[in-house]
Ligand SMILES: NC(=O)NCCC(=O)O
């Protein structure tokens with residue numbers, strides 16, 4: 001069994017790295033906060049007997065050799081970065097629980113056939129560059145030069161530049177990629193971030209599929225002008241057009257059963273109280289487990305947005321930030337998770353993930369399995385995010401049981 | 409007559425102080441740009457024979473003595489600050505034309521009975537603190553401790569703190585105030601920022617009244633959450649509620665003949681692509697020459713906004729940033745302006761100002777008169793703001809004729 005107290009203390013302890021004044025944490029990739037949290041967690045990895053290194057895209061990796069040195073590696077992991085003012089569990093639980101799992105194997109003197117690597121992936125959230133799962137894309141071998149040169153943070157810094165500033169050379173990033181037959185599969189424990197487990201009164205769930213996040217950037221070009229002297233008639237106000245589009249997004253997503261559409265970032269230019277907005281930029285995060293449904297909603301939104309903009313004399317530009325396909329989780333791994341859960345007396349239900357996860361980048365190459373721990377009120381990306389100590393420990397034990405089975 | 413070439417060169421020359429990469433200028437109060445532009449203009453004032461000082465709120469003042477030393481002073485002025493990415497004429501024309509007017513009196517060896525003071529007022533636009541006409545409020549004696557301690561810029565710096573950093577001590581600001589019987593009246597030349605003069609084919613207009621800007625700040629408190637895992641139903645998205653309110657503002661202002669309503673600033677918190685907006689702040693700039701109409705529209709907007717927020721479970725807070733009453737210009741000064749215009753062969757029409765001006769702060773205490781110079785396409789608060797060299801010179805000449813009459 002895992003050490004429940006230590007797991008809980010470590011989750012609590014990481015809170016102070018990037019703590020905001022508003023109860024949450026902000027830990028963006030390639031920042032001082034990320035460096036600090038990685039240094040602390042690499043200490044935890046070493047304590048658990050792991051051999052630690054960082055790969056070319058900044059993934060923190062702790063390796064435990066298997067009985068069979070040439071055997072495929074079992075990857076287990078999650079992430080340490082956060083959204084702005086996010087919670088303590090989204091990411092850290094999965095990394096710290098994986099470390100506890102190998103520590104438990106170590107304590108029990110159990111060596112698995114396959115080597116195990118615990119990975120803390122670089123920038124899963126996409127909070128800094130509006131482009132996420134950077135570390136897992138690197139390991140999958142699909143992080144491109146275009147990716148690291150196109151996406152910029154709020155200060156205009158590209159991923160490549162941010163990597164450089166943090167001591168990573170993007171020109172060597174292909175060395176992070178793993179061959180198809182070098183990896184046996186990927187297992188992750190994460191908080192559910194939804195309410196299904198809570199409503200089912202179950203601490204742990206087994207994920208069958210993950211919704212695919214599509215991130216778009218809308219730019220509306222209107223005409224700035226004086227707020228006091230420009231009559232309402234004839235204005236080309238980029239923000240008024242935006243308001244209409246926001247309501248279309250809410251409505252179109254709401255018409256479907258499981259589609260969600262969110263505008264989380266919005267900037268007004270030039271941004272003076274007495275200046276009519278000449279330009280507005282905003283992001284759309286659109287998801288569904290069914291990619292056809294999601295892309296149909298996308299098309300409806302864009303068509304209606306174009307009509308709105310035409311009627312108002314506004315120029316509309318829509319750019320894709322990331323378009324991730326939904327993923328189906330591996331059936332064998334689901335079966336092993338079921339066995340492990342049963343061993344701990346749990347009747348782990350099958351759930352679907354509305355949130356994206358690093359495993360999405362691996363699904364074309366390797367079997368992917370995910371466990372969810374129950375979230376309080378389904379709240380996430382918010383300081384109130386919470387999973388109880390008991391649920392964390394139970395989920396970590398099911399993770400341990402799954403790793404033990406899969407790595408043998 | 410004024411020196412038309414020098415006036416034009418000086419207007420062009422100031423462009424480089426605070427020039428943005430986008431064709432406009434950004435000159436906020438109590439910044440290095442403001443310091444530079446004031447230093448340059450104080451040189452122009454000295455060249456015109458003025459005795460220059462800065463008062464306790466940072467107004468730059470050049471004084472020309474009158475024949476009668478104890479006589480009331482005639483104030484003439486405008487401002488040198490700008491909105492973000494604003495134009496070259498809004499403000500500078502009035503200051504530089506006033507300097508040209510006294511330079512012309514000097515060149516002609518004419519001394520008026522009343523002393524004349526040319527004033528470049530501190531922060532007319534309100535761009536930095538969302539609170540404008542700071543210098544003229546100081547001279548009117550109505551700038552309060554609450555004003556300088558409440559209003560903050562985008563970095564949380566109060567007016568008092570910004571003054572301090574620029575070398576001004578707000579605790580002594582009452583020394584900037586002028587006694588009621590120390591001032592004969594206030595005259596300003598400004599660009600129209602509207603299309604009335606252009607459509608009337610007239611270079612110069614006489615202002616009869618000024619619309620009163622009401623600036624409100626709306627804060628909507630909803631609930632942040634994960635964009636991927638939170639179903640559309642049951643969300644308390646502060647930005648969706650905002651979108652509805654923005655359309656109400658556009659509609660309610662549009663229903664009235666002359667009301668204008670503009671949302672120029674909007675911030676989304678926490679501002680992650682995959683986070684439902686938990687809080688939105690935006691400003692409303694609402695104006696009418698008829699204060700009753702304006703305040704009725706305000707009430708309609710707030711009532712509808714409250715209903716929208718209630719239906720969505722959003723907490724709404726509305727704060728007043730500034731509530732300036734509309735102003736009627738002095739009839740005697742309008743008469744003198746008419747005479748001066750006629751002298752230059754102009755049939756200056758009566759116009760109304762949709763934009764606010766420093767004179768608004770004086771109207772309860774002293775006669776206020778304003779001249780407008782024709783604006784190209786009515787564009788202002790925009791890099792395309794333009795008034796021709798000929799129109800600038802004609803307007804400056806009418807200003808000179810008005811000052812000459814009023815100061816004698
Ligand atoms: N699990 C999680 O919150 N992932 C972040 C990426 C996303 O789903 O927006």
Ligand SMILES: NC(=O)NCCC(=O)O
Nearest residue numbers: 228274532533763764765
């Ligand atoms: N004239 C002018 O643009 N004044 C700025 C204050 C305002 O009207 O918003």
